Amino acid sequence: MTRYGVRTLSLGYLAVILVAPVGLIFWRAFEQGLHPFWAAISNPIAVHALKLTLEITVIAVPLNTAFGILCAIAIVRHRIPGMGLVNALVDLPLALSPVVVGLALYLLYGRDGWFGHWLLAHGVQVLFALPAMVLATMFVSLPFVVREVVPVLREIGTQQEEAAATLGASALTTFRRITFPAIRWAVAYGVVLTTARSLGEFGAVSIVSGGIEGRTQTLTQYVQASYENFDQTGAYAASVLLAALAVTTLLLMTVVKRGDRSS
Amino acid sequence: MSKRFGDFVALDDVSLSVESGSLTALLGPSGGGKSTLLRVIAGLEVPDTGEVWISGQEATALKPQKRDVGFVFQHYAPFTHMTVFDNIAFGLTIRRRPKDEVRARVEELLELVQLKGLGGRYPAQLSGGQRQRMALARALASQPEVLLLDEPFGALDARVRKELREWLLRLHDEMHVTTIFVTHDQEEALELADTVVVMNAGRIEQVAPPRELYDEPANAFVMSFVGPVNRVGNAWVRPHDIEIGHEPREDAHEAQVERIVRLGFEVRVDLVRDDGLRLHVQLTRHEADLLEIAVGDIVWVRMRVERTFSAGGEPTHPVPV
Numbered sequence: 101m102t103r104y105g106v107r108t109l110s111l112g113y114l115a116v117i118l119v120a121p122v123g124l125i126f127w128r129a130f131e132q133g134l135h136p137f138w139a140a141i142s143n144p145i146a147v148h149a150l151k152l153t154l155e156i157t158v159i160a161v162p163l164n165t166a167f168g169i170l171c172a173i174a175i176v177r178h179r180i181p182g183m184g185l186v187n188a189l190v191d192l193p194l195a196l197s198p199v200v201v202g203l204a205l206y207l208l209y210g211r212d213g214w215f216g217h218w219l220l221a222h223g224v225q226v227l228f229a230l231p232a233m234v235l236a237t238m239f240v241s242l243p244f245v246v247r248e249v250v251p252v253l254r255e256i257g258t259q260q261e262e263a264a265a266t267l268g269a270s271a272l273t274t275f276r277r278i279t280f281p282a283i284r285w286a287v288a289y290g291v292v293l294t295t296a297r298s299l300g301e302f303g304a305v306s307i308v309s310g311g312i313e314g315r316t317q318t319l320t321q322y323v324q325a326s327y328e329n330f331d332q333t334g335a336y337a338a339s340v341l342l343a344a345l346a347v348t349t350l351l352l353m354t355v356v357k358r359g360d361r362s363s
Numbered sequence: 364m365s366k367r368f369g370d371f372v373a374l375d376d377v378s379l380s381v382e383s384g385s386l387t388a389l390l391g392p393s394g395g396g397k398s399t400l401l402r403v404i405a406g407l408e409v410p411d412t413g414e415v416w417i418s419g420q421e422a423t424a425l426k427p428q429k430r431d432v433g434f435v436f437q438h439y440a441p442f443t444h445m446t447v448f449d450n451i452a453f454g455l456t457i458r459r460r461p462k463d464e465v466r467a468r469v470e471e472l473l474e475l476v477q478l479k480g481l482g483g484r485y486p487a488q489l490s491g492g493q494r495q496r497m498a499l500a501r502a503l504a505s506q507p508e509v510l511l512l513d514e515p516f517g518a519l520d521a522r523v524r525k526e527l528r529e530w531l532l533r534l535h536d537e538m539h540v541t542t543i544f545v546t547h548d549q550e551e552a553l554e555l556a557d558t559v560v561v562m563n564a565g566r567i568e569q570v571a572p573p574r575e576l577y578d579e580p581a582n583a584f585v586m587s588f589v590g591p592v593n594r595v596g597n598a599w600v601r602p603h604d605i606e607i608g609h610e611p612r613e614d615a616h617e618a619q620v621e622r623i624v625r626l627g628f629e630v631r632v633d634l635v636r637d638d639g640l641r642l643h644v645q646l647t648r649h650e651a652d653l654l655e656i657a658v659g660d661i662v663w664v665r666m667r668v669e670r671t672f673s674a675g676g677e678p679t680h681p682v683p684v
Contacts, residue, residue, distance in 0.1 A: 259436050259438065259440035260440050260441075260442055260443070262407050262427070262434070262436070262440065263434065263436060263440040263442070263498075263501075264442075264453070265406075265407070265426070265427040265428050266405055266406075266407070266427045266428070266430075266432055266433065266434040266502070267428075267433075267453050267454035267457070267501065267502070267504075267505065268428045268454055268457055268458060268505060269428060269453070269457050270428060273457050277442075277453070277457070278442060281444045282443070282444065
């Protein structure tokens with residue numbers, strides 16, 4: 101009896117919290133058939149928003165992946181004083197509200213900010229442009245690769261790397277031939293999570309982007325703007341697009357998990 | 364050289380020279396510094412003070428990859444995502460040797476370590492003994508000057524261990540590569556090595572050929588660590604240096620036989636002397652048969668040779684009693 105109780109409760113919870121809202125969006129988007137949906141997502145502003153979101157993701161994810169791997173190696177392999185602090189700091193983006201992150205970047209890169217003043221003087225526009233949006237996205241999606249890779253690095257230990265060194269392998273060769281193959285599934289998993297987080301980022305980006313239609317408006321911001329302008333079909337259609345991207349990354353994650361298990 | 368890890372002194376002013384082509388054992392209890400010494404030779408640890416010289420060249424500042432040493436780790440450290448073939452080929456492929464040469468060399472090594480035909484397997488599909496031999500082949504592939512083995516047989520069961528020991532001896536006879544291995548098993552050290560280095564608490568207690576180590580231990584630690592021993596007051600007596608007789612003697616003590624264990628050729632007799640001291644005695648089967656002793660018998664025991672060591676650890680001469 102309790103077994104059925106637990107099942108009903110967990111499935112019911114999922115239905116109310118997850119399935120109903122997402123399902124409703126799909127239903128609303130396709131309520132008037134395919135044509136209005138297609139019209140809504142193929143208008144130039146929506147297309148630009150999608151492109152911008154993808155562009156940000158394509159820059160932020162590789163940078164965070166490279167940093168994440170380096171940072172994980174530093175935390176696990178090098179006994180540098182202060183590494184404990186770094187380890188704790190990496191989790192900050194998970195704890196901090198994205199709005200606060202956006203505000204902090206605004207203060208740093210704004211006209212009177214520490215960096216912004218100097219950068220503007222040298223003709224570099226960060227705020228209300230792609231650089232700030234990438235920075236905000238990188239900030240919020242920073243922990244994922246580090247958090248996935250650190251436990252795996254701990255688990256594999258140092259012996260294989262030491263063995264490679266005694267066999268004549270340079271540090272780079274050892275990383276390429278020994279360390280990376282051992283952590284690759286963790287990295288892939290981290291990349292998927294980083295991508296999902298980057299695509300969906302709203303809070304921090306919306307503060308530093310300015311949200312100018314057709315210029316600095318990401319897909320999430322487009323959803324909000326459409327909704328506020330009573331363009332419900334547009335809002336729902338863009339939401340469906342975001343949801344489709346999320347589902348794709350989730351599917352990738354399943355593939356990654358399967359690969360992980362088979363190795 | 365010396366090496367500390369925080370407060371722990373792993374190597375305390377140690378100096379050792381190993382002859383080219385020899386087979387040397389670093390023997391001692393765990394935590395005695397032997398693995399650290401091996402890792403310092405390989406360049407995996409940097410000594411706090413002191414120097415490492417390999418084949419007439421100073422290597423103290425050289426990274427492990429420049430030292431031309433082969434290292435076999437205690438748990439073999441196989442590259443788990445590579446096949447046996449690729450594991451063994453690793454040292455050659457990273458040196459960008461031609462493919463044909465690599466293939467030929469690996470096949471030769473597979474044959475040498477009796478893993479012929481298993482090149483396509485992954486380390487997880489090998490038994491412990493096979494994995495150990497794969498690690499050895501991997502270390503030998505680029506023909507190192509020095510082969511270092513950390514507890515090479517530690518994780519194997521007794522039968523495989525014995526086989527591998529004999530096999531390693533034959534291999535060393537064929538290849539003549541300078542070999543240093545770490546072990547806490549005195550039998551292994553005495554059987555394999557031509558020189559045994561006894562280490563304890565970060566210091567070298569004695570460097571000697573196996574026989575000398577057993578017959579002329581430098582101090583009480585070596586005496587008690589290498590081979591079985593009885594402690595009689597301030598003196599140390601080997602179990603086979605105790606004589607058992609039925610007749611009373613001036614220089615003998617009365618004792619009662621407590622236990623007799625027959626191990627094929629060797630017979631172990633445990634006795635309790637009249638002053639309460641417990642003694643372990645080793646007899647050959649022949650001696651035991653002649654004595655005709657049984658548990659509970661009262662016999663007379665006499666020390667043939669006993670050794671005393673001064674407080675500084677220096678041996679005073681063995682005293683035939």
